Amino acid sequence: MSARKPYRRPMAGWWKKNPYFVEYMVHEGTALFVAAYALILLAGLFALARGEAAWNAFAAFLRSPPSLLLHGVLLLGFLYHTWTWFNIMPRTLPPIIISGERIKPATITRAGLAASALASVALYLIARIAA
């Protein structure tokens, strides 16, 4: 009979054992903030479809202190999600070769962050002009 008795260690609480995993879980968790904001936008769209009174009520809700607080919290979640998302992006792309040189991971991350910042500023300006 074999004297072998391989021992399997439990995985319970695995993400708390390494700061890298904690960051991963926070990153994944902030995806819920993105989903929450998508639901707010969707609610706005429904309000718009229901008519002027519903839309005005929705707009009034957006300007209320609880809504501003919620948006502040969601924005922080978004910023963290954006930061960590573009940090992992170089690991997900095939090599990008420009004039015989591989683009460095840090350059890809910076380009992603810059594009996201530019898009946010552009959206803000469009909203300002439209308002």
Added chain:
Amino acid sequence: MKAATRTIRIEVLRYRPEQDAEPVVQAFDVPFTDDMSVLQGLQYIKDELDGSLSFRWSCRMAICGSCGMMINGVPKLSCSTFLRDLYPGPLRVEALAHFPIERDLVIVMDDFITKLHKIKPYIIPKEARSLSQGEYLQTPEELDRYEQFSSCINCMLCYAACPQYGLNSSFIGPAAMALVHRYNLDTRDGGSAERNPYVQAEEGVFNCTAVGYCSEVCPKDVDPANAVNVNKTEAAKDYFLRFLRPKGAQA
């Protein structure tokens, strides 16, 4: 060897299946010199303090991939991790995470070896060639496409870094995917159709959730996370493009 100047406490997670129901921590005080690795610390323990301590090692220069273990919770090659950097300690040494422990710091690696075997990590020639046709020629650009992935030493640190593998060991895992990628990218190779079923299966690349820690711990900068994630795109393309191909056409 220089005289030992300092002492560090090494806590080893021990597991002796004939006497332990589960692993237990045993601490050893090890005198060391500045040039001593964690592996040499373990060798000191085995030679001077407790000859029953079991661990794998071979080359002592970070190329054989035998001496991987968790050092303070991080997967590392013990031969290239130095005691001086962990002083004053204590430091905690444990068998590679996510693998069953055979004994002390020795893991059961059968699962990885089976996967490695399955993905055919060797060149499968596109067509039969005779010696008279001469050698295969490759350009530096062709070499550059796969060179980084060919540096894998099968040390399994990436598996110990992958929580998805820990939660579900049917996942093909980082190193096996890095090697699939290495051979699929090779212009001499024609074996991707034989390897892709393991890539495109549910327990293939799609078990990966892009944690990315595998690439952080890789001692050879293989970046297995990149191999896995690039193949997610490839697998998706392969799946959807089949609807556009004429019936009976080959990929």
